[in-house]
Amino acid sequence: MARFGTAMISSVLILTGSAAGAATFTISSIAGAWDSAVLTDASAATGLGTSTISWGDPVPGAGQSGYDFTANSTPIIDDNPFVLGTFTHLNYPVYGPTLKTANLKVDVAGDIDGTAFNATTTYSFLHEETPNVGPCAYAGTTVCPDKVTLTSSTEVDQLIVVGGVTYRLVIDGFDTGLGPLSYFITEEWQDNQALLKGRLEVVAAQVPPPEVPLPGGVWAMAAGLGALGALRRRRRVA
Secondary structure, eight states: OEEEEEEEOSSSSOTTTTHHHHOOEEEEEEEEEEEEEEESSSOOOOOTTEEEESOOOOOOOTOOEEEEHHHHHHHEEEOEEEEEEEEEEEEEEEEESSSSEEEEEEEEEEETTEEEEEEEEEEEEEEEEEHHHHHHHHOOSSOEEEEEEEEEEEOOOEEEEEETTTEEEEEOOOOOOOSESSEEEEETEEEEEEEEEEEEEEEEEEOOOOOOOOOOOHHHHHHHHHHHHHHHHHHHOO
């Protein structure tokens, strides 16, 4: 299908700062599934628990509208930032109940310098299926483009500690190359793709406690005790 615009969802996983050259990480598996998809009549879209959901009664010659997530191939080794997968909005003229909200859950597994980790990120989307007649809410060459909005991104509160350095998953928004955006517009009869990207961020590095010098009197006392012990040993020998 033709594509209108390309968006990028920056999500999670880079080694930042000096840690980038110090640690080696590998992404061993990526999986994504839609665990929620609510239609305008409060029913659920087709395909929950899989990587593709669909909805609507299509016009003749068209298919249902839908969302798809295709996970990137693994393993991924020290590729920063790396691509988790591709999100695609398939936009066809449909009638009946249409999508209102959807949640995509992405599971990532890998290791940092041999220490394994598993992390789950959930992306929440707000969908606006516009009427297929003008006037249109959003400008486009077809009647009428639909809007997809990334409303929130959450992460499992999991910190990964390796060699005294703590890492966590970082969530960003849509990125079309012009800066972070929270939405994109998809033309009718077309699809819009977005790369879901990731990075690991250094939260904190372990700092050894500072050495506290002992007061001069302590050293003098230790020296005095040592001299007293030596004097007692000499007396016993005598």
